[in-house]
Amino acid sequence: MGFSYISLHLLLLKKEKRSRRMEASYLLICVLIFYSLVRNVSAVSSDGEALLSMRSQIIDESRSLNNWQQTDSTPCSWSGISCDEFNNVVSLDLGNMNLSGTLAADIGRLESLVNVSLVLNNFTGNLPFEISNLNKLRCLNVSHNNFSNAFPANFSRLLYLEVLDAYNNNFSGPLPLELGSLPRLRHFHLGGSYFDGPIPPEFGNLRHLRYMALSGNSLTGKIPAEIGNLTQLQFLYLGYFNAYDGGIPPELGKLRNLIRLDLAFCNLTGSLPKELKNLTNLDSLFLQINALTGSIPPEYGDLVSLKSLDLSNNQLSGEIPQDLQKLQKLELISFFRNQLHGHIPSSIADLPNLQVLFLWANNLTGNIPLHLGRNGNLYNLDLSSNALNGSIPPNLCYGGNLEILILLNNQLSGFIPESLGACESLVHVRLGVNELSGPIPLGLLSLKRMQMLELVNNQLSGGIPDIVGAPILEFLDISENHLTGSIPENVSNLFKLKKLLLNDNNLSGAIPLSIGKLEQLGTLDLRGNALASQIPADIGNCKSLSSLDLSGNQLTGAIPAQLGKIEVLDVLNLSRNHLTGRIPPELENIVSLTAVDFSYNSLSGPIPLHGQFQYFNSTSFVGNQGLCGAELIPCILIAPPPIAPRLKNETQLLPWLVGALFLAAVLVLIGGICCFFQKYKLYIHELLYRDKSARPWKLTAFQRLDFNSSQILECLIEENIIGRGASGVVYKGMMPSGEIVAVKRLSPQGKKGVSHDHGFSAETRTLGKIRHRNIVKLLGCCSNHETNLLLYEYMPNGSLGELLHDKKGKALDWATRYKISVQAANGLCYLHHDCSPLIVHRDVKSNNILLDVNFEAHVADFGLAKLFHDSQSMSSIAGSYGYIAPEYAYTLKVNEKSDIYSFGVVLLELVTGRRPIEPAFGDGVDVVQWVRRKIQTKEGVLDVLDPRMGSAQTLPLHEVMLVLRVALLCSSDLPVDRPAMRDVVQMLSDVKCKGADAKLELSTDLEQEGLLKV
Template sequence: MAYRNTFLRPSSLLLILFYCLHLTPIVFSLSSDGEALLAMKEYFSDEYRFLEDWSRSDPTPCKWTGIACDSKSNVIALELAALNLTGTISSHIGRLTSLINISLEMNNLTGSLPQELGSLGELRFLNVSHNNFSNLFPANLSGLQVLEVLDAYNNNFSGGLPADLGKLTNLRHLHLGGSYFAGSIPPEFGGMKRLQYLALSGNSLTGRIPPELGNLTHLQYLYLGYYNVYVGEIPPELGGLRSLIRLDLSYCGLSGSIPPSLGNLTKLDSLFLQINSLTGTIPSEIGNLSNLKSLDLSNNGLTGVLPAEFVSLTKLELASFFRNQLHGEIPSFVGDLPNLQVLFLWANNFTGNIPQKLGQNGNLLRVDLSSNSFSGTIPPYLCAGENLQILVLLENQLTGSIPEQLGHCNSLVHVRLGHNQLTGSIPRGFLGLKNVEMLELVGNQLTGEIPEIFQAPSLEFLDLSENHLFGVLPEGLGNVTSLKNLFVSGNHITGNIPRSIGKLGQLFSLDLSDNALSGSIPVEISKCQSLSSLDLSRNQLTGKIPPELERLQVLDFLNVSRNHLSGSIPFQLQLLLSLTTVDFSYNNLSGPVPVHGQFEYFNSSSFLGNPGLCGEELTPCSVGVVSARGPSSYHQKIKNEPNLLAWLVGALFSAALLILIIGICCFLKKYQQFMWGFFRKESNIKPWKLTTFQRLDFSANNVLDCLNEDNIIGRGGSGIVYKGVMPSGETVAVKRLSSQGRKGIAHDHGFSAEIQTLGKIRHRNIVKLLGCCSNHETNLLVYEYMPNGSLGELLHGKKGALLDWTTRYKISVQAANGLCYLHHDCSPLIVHRDVKSNNILLDSDFEAHVADFGLAKLFQVSGKSQSMSSIAGSYGYIAPEYAYTLKVNEKSDIYSFGVVLLELVTGRRPIEPEYGDGVDIVQWVRKKIQTKDGVLDVLDSRMGSSNLPLHEVMLLLRVALLCSNDLPVDRPTMRDVVQMLSDVRPKDNDCQQGENLVSKDLVNV
């Protein structure tokens, strides 16, 4: 009873209540897993606040964003994919010992992967793909014995592949592609017995492909190519991978022959071996792959014929063998393949007829058989299913007529049948297909009239030149308002030039030369405001040259020679400052030759054969003739007696203004550091934000310390570049972009574009962006420092002799690889828009890095043009069609890259006075290489001459000229450029060509 009385005393009840209240926080405190997650969160930057619900007030983290728990409230899944997180993964992740699934893909996480991942013994799925992780890959993951998926694709890891991963016997999926792993593939990888998916593509791997990979008998997908450079052959042991569905060994330097053992891979649906140095014949055993849908052996050195055993490949959809040395006929069964969609055989030595049943299956999409020696007729059923989009048969020996069925094939987009021996007339409807963009029939023996065009809403390129066409130009040409290039030269066309041509507002080039056209030059041509090239020569035109042609403000080339034109050369044409070439010769023109504007630089050959013309280099003009130099010149009237007093006042005012400007500049220079100190003080009001793209050991203040005049290493149109040394000793380059415009309006100057672009792309030949700073007043970009500066500065400076031929060739390949990545491997695609030698930076090993993405443009669809509001880029590098139409796509970059290649070969700048007014390096080189001596004259003497491999230099020059072709459609893609540059330096020595052969080849370009 005493015990009970004591228990019931009020003081005891208060004591019990106190203990209950004291214990309450302990009962409801956050679990240890939650504490670990909050510790991890401290290392994240969560811009969009996806992790805002991660709160210490919750007893468990099980309801937090991206978190899943088991029945005991242990965290088993960390699913934070695509949340735009930045920062690093801290070691605290090792405290989540129950984790089964880690999904961090598609963020912007940087730094190293923590070694603590190796302690998560329950982990089955680890996905860190599409981030910016760097440094060495963790070497202690061999303890994750239940791990099934390891995906680290598209990061910046370096060093060797960890051999210990071969101990993960439960691993089914391993993707380590798209980083900078070096060294060879560990043979230990052959120990992952359950592996079904292995991708190591897109790294810097070397050595031989280990035959031990043939032990992975459960493997279904194997990707080892793209930028890896292996030595030796394809291991025959890979023929033991009988579960394999897809084998991709493309673009990785393999040599030797294709092992017949690959014919054992009967489950294979895709075999990609393109862009290697494979030789020998195609093994007949490939015909055993009855499930094969895609076969690409292009860009190799394969010889022989297509094996007859391919008749068994009835599921084949893609067959690509272009750029080899294959010969013989296409077996007739190719036309019977029921599922064939793509057939690429161009640039081989095939002969005989094209199978006449080709396309009868109704599935054919793309056919390119160009640059062979095919004879016979074009198959009639190519568009049987109305799916055919690409038909390229140019440069063969085809005869007969164009099949009438093609005149109804509305799926066609690109048609190139040029340089054959085709006869007959153009099928009715062929020129009016609703989707066709390019139609090229040049260099055949076609006859008949040009069909009337009623509709062709997409047609941009039409070339009917060098045939035997007659009749008149159809009035319906004016309805093709999308037309940009029209070539009908070298035919027998009569009648007048239709006035409807004036409706072609996008027309860029018009060539009607070498026909029998009569009548006058229609004034309506002056309405074609985009016209750059106009050739009406070798006709029977009469009347006067319309003075209204002065409206063609982008006209570059004008040829009206060998006609019957009369009257004078309109003095209004002096206003066309874009003119670089004119030819008025052999007409009945009279009067004085204009002498102002570009006419000051044209020589007498442009005016020969006109007895009535007079001028400085022609017959002197008589006293009664009014000179085009005189007061009557259009817009050239000046006063004969200037006001001397007004001139003196103006001169004094200008001098005073100049002195004032110089004084201000000196003041700003002297007090620059003081002003920057004041500016940094003001930044306390508007704090700096440092955004990092990988783990950095410095702060925004360290970056600001670089901004003084002594550190300036470059100035450009978008800002100033400083060199800086961080506290850790790391050297960086800081680019300051001015952002104050008129009236205080902030201008971006490409900052957003550069950040958005470089923040997403990673490639060894693209400059690495470390971070960026902004305080809404000034934008700063922090790059890795390139000790050797830009290619342009080095090439055109006193140190140009440091760039021998081998170094220049290496730079060309590396820069091409960087641009190829932008054009083909990014999503969305990226067009740089300012490719030039000053935007190719060189590291300490003279390795090239494409830089400066302030003008970059993202494209959702390859090959589609976009209109810009103004011309962007650098003079001398801008593609002709870009300058005149403001439309840009990948081909604009390729033209600019061609100019860079010409700089590498010649050592000259894109624009130099020596070329002549209005002439750039492209036009200068094309003119010089017409002779063998001229070809040698363009080469940079600093490359040396005694041991210079002339055949290699000439091949590089040929690639440069192909890239800088005036017509975008004739320029190669960057994939083709990379391949052609790789072919410049073959591995064997029996590929050398004589200088005369190379010179002739250059002239043909």
């Protein structure tokens, strides 16, 4: 077209015979027109076209690629694009741009690419094999995305590739052995995916490799000895979730340039190779959480560059080598959870750079090295759960850096050093279960950074020091000592306190009024002292209080009605005091109250009949001669005090009158009950069927249903009830097609005539999308604005709770119980990790784990579940008594860690056969605390097992013990100590393969985590 314009113009010039000057002008104009036409026909280069094609498959929510425009002649000015001098795209850097979607095959058309970075986005699908066409590529980083399926197998063509980083994706299948032929590869990271199978020996050909990471996959087989050929290697990470066969190849000792070796948590067995002594440049050696045996080689003293040495969570034995004193750069020593014995070498105290020393849960004896801490760098020391004796060294905080000091469960004696009272850096101090004596050092309760102080079960004496500071102290336990004197009035200075345990001492005087200022206090335990005063009404101001135990003192006066203001109070124990007067009716208002004990006082009057009091039996009130009602003597039989002498005939007539009145009362009561049930049936019928035309039923199906709302309503009769709970009644429904469903009628949440939706529709729509083999299917929901019905698949074997605890329940063998534990964990793991947004169940218990015809477990009942983004404060009690996590006592925040605690209780039910709460446990003791107490000895461990599973000789005890350990980890008091549900699934799944090496002696294994602390 441009040529036609020029020809035409020349003809016109010839015809009209214009001047030379005009000819030049016209020629210039035509050239410009030609350039414009050509430019409009092809506005962007071929690289730009490829990029625009790629962009069509990218979801760009942040509009980071908005300047990628078709009208640009080159893409060199586009976001994330760099070009060479010929305008060829050489770098594609789209890192951290909030991009998603898929990566198009058009990337293979960018033939000049040298660098590709897609790090920190959300790309899904396959990684295109067309990347192998980029024969100039040197760096490929697709880490922190969601690429899945097999890794491309033809990358061996990328002969110039130096960096390959695909960390944290969802790749699966075997590792591509072709990668072993990349001649220039220096950095190689395929960790954090789901690769399986062995490590290809061909990877030993990557002679220029300096960084190699395959950790966090599902690799098996042996670690190939060929890895020892990578003599340029500086960083090697092969651990975490891999499960190798065999031990550490001694050939790794040839990697003399190695700086960091991490083989943690990958099922290694055998002994520690002495050949590792040759790694003289090594600064970090991580071999924790394996099954390594034997002793620590003294030759490791030759690792002169070593700064971190972690051999924890293995089965190492023998003594700690004296040769470690040669490691003058050592900063961290972590040998906890092994079977080491003997003394702690005194030379360890002389290491100049030592900061962290973890030796807990071994069999160490002797004294703690006297000079420990003198180097001035020590900030974390944990020697708990050993058999150490002697005194606590005085210089642990010499440099003012000590933050964590844990020496609990030893045989330490003597005084607590006064220097600790002046150690301003202290955050956590746990010295419990020793034989320490003398006073609590002045200042220890006033340290500004202190968050936890535990001195339980020692022989400390004297008074409680004045509390001047400690503004962030949350946990104070100085119970089970010989402390005397009164509780300081300035205890209110601990305004962040959540737990205050002063029980079982010799404290006297009054309970300070200032305790009422502790608004975050969740547990107050003053039992077993000699406190003699009235109960301060100010305690009613502790709005977060869930457990109040003042039993076993000498308290007098009336029970303050102000206690009724504590809306979250769960446990109230005022037994064995000298209290008088009535039980305040205001306590009926506490809907969370699940356990009370008023026994052995001098209380009088009627026992409250409403609220939670209707569920408490007589054991909570015995020993009070003046109390009446409940299961005690009826109040009507208690004669009023005499006012005036009576005539003889009136005296004889009185018993008859009382008897007649009592009989009449019984008849009225029976008649009232019958009337109530009759009206209740009429009410239910009316609720379900009245105003059918005005309030029609709406059926919402989440999958194909062969029935309608009318057929569902016909099933809601008394004879079909198969369960009742706080959230509603469950009916068994036989549909005309023969299908059996479970229909749950939710309890009313509002007044008559008010909509009961409360987010019901939106929530059930989301729950209806859940598809997992271990979660009960929500088939649909039915509503008429007054009543909400949920339709579930029917589980013929009922709930786990019924089978474990009902007299008619089936005796489940261990294999079935183990299977149920894994399946239920998988269901909860799906809710916590795979739903978007994630879902917290909020009422995990054995009655909410249902079993199908094959005894497959299905997590059920989302009546209390909430769609979850962040921690949510709930206005009502979440969960069932015995399953509620301790932290819910002082904060109404629930998260996935609350579910994990509840699941730990379910695991304990499976192992012990016990209910979460049983009278045999004792007052205020649940199954978690009961198990912790029992497993202090080997015999106690066997005592907790459910005999219905079989005898100790027939059971696979190694498996049972590991499940018991997981249960106690899940039910840790502190949420931070509980594993994630994904880790719970992993641990339970590993029971079968790791169980044979389990030990019965769990007490030392669990004490450090506080799991035995009652």
